[in-house]
Amino acid sequence: MKSTLSILAVSCAMGSAAMAADRTLTISVYSFAQDEYKEALYDPFEAICGCDVVVETGNSVERMAKIEANAADPVIDMAVISTQDALTLARKDLIAPLDPAKLTNFDKLYDTAKDPIGDHMAVGYTYYASSIVYRSDLVEIDSWGDLLGEELAGQVALPNITGTQGPLTVMMLGKALDAGTDLAPVITEIGAHADDIVTFYSRSSELVQLMNQEEVIAAPVGRFAWGSFEKSSLPFAWATPKEGQAGGMNVMVMTKNNGNEDLAYQFMDYWLSTEVQTKVAQMLVDSPANKDVVVSDEIAKNLTYGADVINALNIMPAAEIVDNRAAWVEQWNTEVIQ
Amino acid sequence: MFRNRREGLALALPAAIFSTLLFLVPVAILLSEAFRSDTGFSLQGYVDFFASPLNRSVFLRTLKLGVLVAGSAAIIGYAAAFCIVNLPGKARGTVFGMVVLPLMISPVARTYAWIVILGRTGIVNDAIVGLGLSASPIRLLFTETAVFLGLLQLFLPLMIISLVSAMENIPRDVIPAARVLGASWLNVFFKVILPLTKEGLVIGGTLVFTGALTAYITPAILGGSKVLMLETLLYQKVNVSNDFVSASVIAMILIAMSFAANLVLKRIATARS
Amino acid sequence: MRHFANWGILGLTLIFLIGPFVIIILAGASAGPNLAFPPEGLSLKWYAKVFTIESFRASFVLSMALAVFGTITALVLGIPAAYALNRYDLPGAETIRTIVAAPIIVPGIIVGLALLRYVVVPMNVTVTVALFMAHTALVLPYAVRVVSSSMHNLRADMEEAAVLLGCSRMQAFTKVVLPNIRGGVLAAFILGFVTSFNQVPVSLFLSGPGVRTLPIDMLAYMEITFDPSIAALSALLAFMSLAIVFVAERLLGFSRYV
Known part of the structure; x- marks a missing residue:
């Protein structure tokens, strides 16, 4: 019994050690590139604000579940997530509208990043294009329709409908098949080809592995994963399909009634500043949403960079995804997975 | 048997109370969502769940793979455990250590190893093509076979450990005695070994079957979204559709399946002895 | 002849069980950027990289503490x-x-979610404590069942005899029962330790800012990149566990009891 008590005491001590500093900002971010963010963003910000930045990472679903579970007494002050996840949180009344006046860098943002989901519930901090990665020595890709073609049968992977990339791929396949705005017939068409598709992946790192071991020779993927393909010794290429590239945006949100709004605004504003956005872009971590960022051609080539590129992206409105996702998943489960 | 019940309860209750308060109560609250509706108690969640053909096929696949994995583990487990207990002391420790070893490795890493092994350019396909069994590599990843292998590799050690620790308690001279008296090996197994190791088989079988049902990483990675199992479906319900009712229904089904497996195994064990 | 069959069965079983482990060790020693077997050249750079990843150190300590104290x-x-x-x-x-x-x-996922929604949040319990509770509860079945199984075959009359011969009940327990179930206890500890240490689904929801178990951290790392450092880390962890079993064997004669 004594040992039980001392163990509890130890674990309590471990729990509270992290809460030692006076002012603490707790943020929830994607797990990727944490070393780079630490150098370009967290450490400099800690020096400026004299506070501690506590970082929670994980995939967006877990992070959202935690924000929801802790709604009464928010642990997280600000989070970065996808537009559709932000909209889901907004509809559940878990996040607060942002006041652009408190963000000095707001006017420097591309217009689509200023109020991506309406009511100023979120602000975009990075864009990404989405296209098809393929083995240039084995196939030639110039349309999204090629994904369901003869040539790739048995060697193609698609993103799962449940992830961020899935709806984008279905949308672009719809364009290739001239299906209009209703995606149901497109999902039916994917279902008809289900046997030709190796898997419906949910993590881009998984796809990188599959493509490196030649299980898959073409698949749609977000530009943020391109770096992993480029490092490979195999000849991978980034397609420029005739229907164009799909695209998405990640946004910042403020949890409701977190009591730490001032610090959170200060942090958001710092992240959107030309200085930080440039640093993060040069590390090839995030493509900038700040128009004033200037990078070399060499860097730009690896990012989703510049007004021309960003304005040409086919971005799916968050509301469309949130409103239809349940129906898509249902149809996908019956027609594609079975 | 000691008769002082109060003393016995004082020893057993702390564990039961701990499990109840810190584990069963929160889980029960969550599971009760599977029976809740606007009007009070409802079984609609279950009706809806089994109305979907996808859910039905996922349920059957999970049951099938669970039984296959547990059955294969029992067969291999008995053979291996029997060999292990017959080894001389030193070799026995080494071999037992090697059986335990895979349990030490994170399931995440073990599953990823199978991606490399079963891939189109992996050693299994190299062997198949090399031996002329197939002209071109066959697709093994994202099939039920891959999930079966992954799960078996993951949980076989639990079966072997349970059986070894049950078999060590068989008095050393029983089996030779039965053999000398003219019993065939099959007879020895069913009349001597099985009755004396039933506890181990029940424990091992339940552990393996339940493990196979509730494993998440293996079906997620080796089966992907094309070979959904109940646990991956449950994950999808929580994570993607935020559908806690369906998730609770699936959890109830999984729990019921584990209980049923435990009962069936106990029944088999007692029927044989 | 029977010897040969014995080793044949054991050999095949061990290849099936250990093969993936060998592949993980070698894949971790690859000189190339991807998880591959056979590896593209040999190098220890991924093994070295594991130690440079800061978050792994913190999550290793947490997982270790949970596994040891929980068990x-x-x-x-x-x-x-x-x-x-x-x-x-x-x-x-x-x-x-x-x-x-x-x-x-x-x-597991239901456990994690249930604890988060009905214990951590409403009762204001820290994530670390919730993790400790969850891991203890998870290991408890192994402790009871394995110890129980090794006690099951121990005849009660030996203990009764000890009591008749003048031992107190406590003495009978420590002198007769405990030495005989030592192997079971050790087996339960090792099983519990690895169950806790490798636990994923329960801990998935039970992580907080700066508090994350090692497997969750590994999973998070793998969401970003598939480089061989995860294979290297897994191999190192397995060697660590192997050392624990080895020491257990040396100190207590593990194999005599299991």
Whole structure:
């Protein structure tokens, strides 16, 4: 019994050690590139604000579940997530509208990043294009329709409908098949080809592995994963399909009634500043949403960079995804997975 | 048997109370969502769940793979455990250590190893093509076979450990005695070994079957979204559709399946002895 | 002849069980950027990289603490329970057995979610404590069942004889029962330790800012990149566990009891 008590005491001590500093900002971010963010963003910000930045990472679903579970007494002050996840949180009344006046860098943002989901519930901090990665020595890709073609049968992977990339791929396949705005017939068409598709992946790192071991020779993927393909010794290429590239945006949100709004605004504003956005872009971590960022051609080539590129992206409105996702998943489960 | 019940309860209750308060109560609250509706108690969640053909096929696949994995583990487990207990002391420790070893490795890493092994350019396909069994590599990843292998590799050690620790308690001279008296090996197994190791088989079988049902990483990675199992479906319900009712229904089904497996195994064990 | 068959069966079983491990060790020693077998050239750079990843160090300490303290707590609760269930004619023994065994059959993700929604949040419990609770509860079934199984075959009359010969009940327990179930306890500890250390689904929801178990951290790392450092880390962890088993064997004669 004594040992039980001392163990509890130890674990309590471990729990509270992290809460030692006076002012603490707790943020929830994607797990990727944490070393780079630490150098370009967290450490400099800690020096400026004299506070501690506590970082929670994980995939967006877990992070959202935690924000929801802790709604009464928010642990997280600000989070970065996808537009559709932000909209889901907004509809559940878990996040607060942002006041652009408190963000000095707001006017420097591309217009689509200023109020991506309406009511100023979120602000975009990075864009990404989405296209098809393929083995240039084995196939030639110039349309999204090629994904369901003869040539790739048995060697193609698609993103799962449940992830961020899935709806984008279905949308672009719809364009290739001239299906209009209703995606149901497109999902039916994917279902008809289900046997030709190796898997419906949910993590881009998984796809990188599959493509490196030649299980898959073409698949749609977000530009943020391109770096992993480029490092490979195999000849991978980034397609420029005739229907164009799909695209998405990640946004910042403020949890409701977190009591730490001032610090959170200060942090958001710092992240959107030309200085930080440039640093993060040069590390090839995030493509900038700040128009004033200037990078070399060499860097730009690896990012989703510049007004021309960003304005040409086919971005799916968050509301469309949130409103239809349940129906898509249902149809996908019956027609594609079975 | 000691008769002082109060003393016995004082020893057993702390564990039961701990499990109840810190584990069963929160889980029960969550599971009760599977029976809740606007009007009070409802079984609609279950009706809806089994109305979907996808859910039905996922349920059957999970049951099938669970039984296959547990059955294969029992067969291999008995053979291996029997060999292990017959080894001389030193070799026995080494071999037992090697059986335990895979349990030490994170399931995440073990599953990823199978991606490399079963891939189109992996050693299994190299062997198949090399031996002329197939002209071109066959697709093994994202099939039920891959999930079966992954799960078996993951949980076989639990079966072997349970059986070894049950078999060590068989008095050393029983089996030779039965053999000398003219019993065939099959007879020895069913009349001597099985009755004396039933506890181990029940424990091992339940552990393996339940493990196979509730494993998440293996079906997620080796089966992907094309070979959904109940646990991956449950994950999808929580994570993607935020559908806690369906998730609770699936959890109830999984729990019921584990209980049923435990009962069936106990029944088999007692029927044989 | 029988010897040969024995080793044949064991050999095949061990290849099936250990093969993937060998592949992981070698894949971790690859000079190339991807997880591959055979590896693209040999190098120890991925093994070296593991130690440079800061978050792995913190999550390793947390996982280690959870596994050790959680398992010890489970044994402190579990051994008396196993003993009582075997030696006493308890009212509701079957119920107690079921309750204690329950954590094993509840899908981990439900456990994590339930604890987060109904314990951590409303009761303001820290994530670390919730993790400790969850891991102890998860290990408890192993503690009770494995210890119970090794007690099951130990004849009660030896202990009764000890009592008749003048030992107190406690003495009878420590002198007769404990030495005989030592192997079971050790097996339960090792099983519990690895169960806790490798636990993924329960911990998935039970992580907080700066508090994350090692497997969750590894999973998070793998969401970003598939480089061989995860293979290297897994191999190192396995060697660590192997060392624990080896020491257990040396100190207590593990194999004599298991």
